Amino acid sequence: MPIGPTQLPDLQPIAGLSWGIASVGVKNPTRLRPDVAVLVAETPCVWAGAFTLSGSRAAPVRWSEARKGLPFRALVVNSGNANACTGNRGMEDVATCASRLGQAVGLEEGQAILAASTGVIGELLPMERLLPGIDAAFADRGETRWEDAARAIMTTDIFAKGASLTVDLPSGGSATFTGIAKGSGMIHPNMATMLGFIGTDADLDETTLSAMLRRSVEESFNTISVDGDTSTNDCVFAVATGRVAVEPRDKEMLEGALLEICKQLADAILRDGEGVTRIMNIQVEGARDDTHAKKVADTVATSPLVKTALFGADPNWGRIAGAIGRADPELEWERVSIYLGPYPVVVEGQRHPDYREEQGAEVFKAQEVDIAIDLGVGRGRALKRSTDLSYDYIKINADYRS
Amino acid sequence: MPIGPTQLPDLQPIAGLSWGIASVGVKNPTRLRPDVAVLVAETPCVWAGAFTLSGSRAAPVRWSEARKGLPFRALVVNSGNANACTGNRGMEDVATCASRLGQAVGLEEGQAILAASTGVIGELLPMERLLPGIDAAFADRGETRWEDAARAIMTTDIFAKGASLTVDLPSGGSATFTGIAKGSGMIHPNMATMLGFIGTDADLDETTLSAMLRRSVEESFNTISVDGDTSTNDCVFAVATGRVAVEPRDKEMLEGALLEICKQLADAILRDGEGVTRIMNIQVEGARDDTHAKKVADTVATSPLVKTALFGADPNWGRIAGAIGRADPELEWERVSIYLGPYPVVVEGQRHPDYREEQGAEVFKAQEVDIAIDLGVGRGRALKRSTDLSYDYIKINADYRS
Numbered sequence: 001m002p003i004g005p006t007q008l009p010d011l012q013p014i015a016g017l018s019w020g021i022a023s024v025g026v027k028n029p030t031r032l033r034p035d036v037a038v039l040v041a042e043t044p045c046v047w048a049g050a051f052t053l054s055g056s057r058a059a060p061v062r063w064s065e066a067r068k069g070l071p072f073r074a075l076v077v078n079s080g081n082a083n084a085c086t087g088n089r090g091m092e093d094v095a096t097c098a099s100r101l102g103q104a105v106g107l108e109e110g111q112a113i114l115a116a117s118t119g120v121i122g123e124l125l126p127m128e129r130l131l132p133g134i135d136a137a138f139a140d141r142g143e144t145r146w147e148d149a150a151r152a153i154m155t156t157d158i159f160a161k162g163a164s165l166t167v168d169l170p171s172g173g174s175a176t177f178t179g180i181a182k183g184s185g186m187i188h189p190n191m192a193t194m195l196g197f198i199g200t201d202a203d204l205d206e207t208t209l210s211a212m213l214r215r216s217v218e219e220s221f222n223t224i225s226v227d228g229d230t231s232t233n234d235c236v237f238a239v240a241t242g243r244v245a246v247e248p249r250d251k252e253m254l255e256g257a258l259l260e261i262c263k264q265l266a267d268a269i270l271r272d273g274e275g276v277t278r279i280m281n282i283q284v285e286g287a288r289d290d291t292h293a294k295k296v297a298d299t300v301a302t303s304p305l306v307k308t309a310l311f312g313a314d315p316n317w318g319r320i321a322g323a324i325g326r327a328d329p330e331l332e333w334e335r336v337s338i339y340l341g342p343y344p345v346v347v348e349g350q351r352h353p354d355y356r357e358e359q360g361a362e363v364f365k366a367q368e369v370d371i372a373i374d375l376g377v378g379r380g381r382a383l384k385r386s387t388d389l390s391y392d393y394i395k396i397n398a399d400y401r402s
Numbered sequence: 403m404p405i406g407p408t409q410l411p412d413l414q415p416i417a418g419l420s421w422g423i424a425s426v427g428v429k430n431p432t433r434l435r436p437d438v439a440v441l442v443a444e445t446p447c448v449w450a451g452a453f454t455l456s457g458s459r460a461a462p463v464r465w466s467e468a469r470k471g472l473p474f475r476a477l478v479v480n481s482g483n484a485n486a487c488t489g490n491r492g493m494e495d496v497a498t499c500a501s502r503l504g505q506a507v508g509l510e511e512g513q514a515i516l517a518a519s520t521g522v523i524g525e526l527l528p529m530e531r532l533l534p535g536i537d538a539a540f541a542d543r544g545e546t547r548w549e550d551a552a553r554a555i556m557t558t559d560i561f562a563k564g565a566s567l568t569v570d571l572p573s574g575g576s577a578t579f580t581g582i583a584k585g586s587g588m589i590h591p592n593m594a595t596m597l598g599f600i601g602t603d604a605d606l607d608e609t610t611l612s613a614m615l616r617r618s619v620e621e622s623f624n625t626i627s628v629d630g631d632t633s634t635n636d637c638v639f640a641v642a643t644g645r646v647a648v649e650p651r652d653k654e655m656l657e658g659a660l661l662e663i664c665k666q667l668a669d670a671i672l673r674d675g676e677g678v679t680r681i682m683n684i685q686v687e688g689a690r691d692d693t694h695a696k697k698v699a700d701t702v703a704t705s706p707l708v709k710t711a712l713f714g715a716d717p718n719w720g721r722i723a724g725a726i727g728r729a730d731p732e733l734e735w736e737r738v739s740i741y742l743g744p745y746p747v748v749v750e751g752q753r754h755p756d757y758r759e760e761q762g763a764e765v766f767k768a769q770e771v772d773i774a775i776d777l778g779v780g781r782g783r784a785l786k787r788s789t790d791l792s793y794d795y796i797k798i799n800a801d802y803r804s
Contacts, residue, residue, distance in 0.1 A: 057735075326456055329457050394791065398716065398792075
């Protein structure tokens with residue numbers, strides 16, 4: 001059982017961007033479900049991407065990364081097969097898919113067809129089914145099909161994920177952002193393991209959109225972890241149609257909107273984390289610098305001992321202390337403070353005299369648990385959000401070829 | 403159920419070293435069990451130690467580390483309470499324990515009483531019960547009590563761990579090594595989370611013993627992982643009574659014997675890993691250097707997705723590929739090969755044409771699974787040994803205050 005949201009909010013269309021969907025049985029031809037989607041821009045658009053840092057990046061990731069700077073015309077995405085670790089043949093298959101979609105949209109020289117895939121690693125794409133599916137998806141497209149697209153990109157996800165926001169700009173107009181995402185396992189920063197597609201009608205140039213996306217991803221998808229595993233296929237794309245004029249004074253609000261969309265999508269991914277029953281928010285402060293804070297937050301967020309304590313609602317702060325110590329051999333423990341919810345548990349390296357076990361137990365009973373750590377040596381800070389480690393996580397992942 | 407060995411081998415005494423045991427109810431005064439042990443040298447001895455790199459090192463670790471270079475007289479160890487994250491009071495308590503044992507042995511200026519603790523973090527030691535226990539253990543000591551000591555240091559361990567070996571030296575004599583260890587959770591290199599105590603009658607100077615112990619620990623305890631969590635209390639001590647004369651030509655054989663003892667103890671810890679049902683041996687070759695190889699081996703060894711696949715006997719090599727990619731963003735994937743047991747699965751970045759799923763399934767059905775990874779870029783290599791991630795791991799660690 002995911003811990004919600006299980007219902008999609010209304011997803012506003014972005015004029016000039018259409019999604020088309022097809023069901024081709026990418027993973028299994030006898031079990032048809034929507035598993036191919038194309039995103040088509042009526043006219044060439046500005047786009048930006050954020051990609052996994054994995055060294056075993058999948059073919060579509062390498063393909064899309066290489067198209068940086070070219071105007072966006074269309075994107076093809078499939079679920080059920082990641083096209084990862086598939087060698088030269090995998091790269092050829094992406095090129096063939098892009099070319100097929102290029103024919104449909106009337107691609108011109110110097111424009112980009114992007115690609116994204118998610119699913120099982122190490123298998124070749126079923127091209128004989130996929131190529132007709134691309135044609136079918138293209139024929140079937142419409143501007144109001146964001147929700148259908150959100151469903152088509154799901155793999156082990158239990159619910160579809162989307163977010164939409166319209167903001168009134170200081171300069172007078174209003175701009176809309178709509179995004180969808182998938183992800184529930186192999187979730188960890190760099191990127192969080194996932195796919196995300198965000199459209200906006202704001203008129204943003206590539207440099208601005210790229211910078212906005214990079215910062216938004218860092219503060220949203222890159223703060224979450226389900227199982228500590230980085231995927232081969234993570235990517236987030238943002239496409240800006242440019243229909244709403246933007247002045248320099250609008251940019252802060254636009255970036256705020258993009259960040260909000262990313263945060264909502266990241267939160268949905270966390271709440272659909274494999275086997276999740278509780279979420280923890282780990283706020284680290286007082287670190288030497290932000291990198292130091294991130295290392296400590298990350299170690300606590302991914303510690304199996306902390307994660308199982310969270311599942312068991314056991315406020316076993318010794319495990320948090322253990323993880324902090326593992327993260328940093330140079331730690332000055334006598335400066336460290338730990339808070340569970342509002343309660344100080346350890347202050348300057350020593351158990352707070354007033355802390356009582358019942359206080360921690362009260363905090364750990366909730367669906368969302370706040371853990372704050374002050375390292376007491378500087379101004380670095382970081383937030384990481386993570387899930388518990390439950391029986392269902394094992395069940396989901398120990399089953400044959402999940 | 404651990405996957406054996408569940409029976410201790412015969413543990414040979416080391417002349418001049420005695421263990422004494424007492425039951426004081428360190429954790430719970432109403433549940434008496436052997437939980438205090440003292441190791442006493444008849445005459446001052448050479449000793450060496452290897453200690454956790456955790457930044458939240460427990461008081462006894464800090465205490466013992468600070469006694470490097472002083473001749474060994476005795477050691478006090480307790481289970482049930484780690485005396486970690488206990489501030490100044492924790493340090494005072496170690497000093498008090500050492501002083502009590504020092505009175506018993508007639509400690510002279512410039513000699514060392516060492517200390518080690520294992521158990522729950524963040525609680526103060528029950529000194530009112532512990533101090534009389536030290537006296538009782540001292541009074542009760544004998545040279546043949548290694549097995550009793552192995553039981554007294556257990557916490558969540560299911561079986562006691564010990565190893566013993568006598569070797570004939572090239573120079574004519576014969577030397578004996580006997581060791582005991584504990585550990586089953588919070589197990590990960592730097593040190594593997596554990597306590598270990600090894601005695602020998604060989605006449606080794608401190609420099610030689612320290613170097614031998616450092617190398618042996620690196621190739622034994624530091625290759626194993628159960629849950630990726632480093633403890634606050636890891637340490638391994640080696641004590642050499644010097645009764646057996648040693649010539650320079652004996653040293654290689656002595657180091658081999660020490661390494662063998664450490665490997666046997668490390669193997670026992672792995673087989674008693676929390677919830678373990680299968681073990682994997684991850685051999686990485688062809689890395690840029692040994693550090694690179696270690697990083698890749700470590701990432702595969704601790705990946706929850708790989709560990710759950712191992713539990714499910716699912717030869718899902720895509721998860722191994724994902725973990726390799728996470729370990730190294732600069733990976734040249736087209737040079738990577740992966741073998742499951744004798745079967746090549748991926749060769750130079752592509753699935754081997756002859757590989758069949760049934761081959762991987764056959765390998766993953768065994769209790770011990772060999773995974774070999776060739777990164778194809780250099781001569782660096784590393785071995786890591788790890789466990790699966792099972793329902794029982796969750797059960798053991800989600801229960802209240804395990």
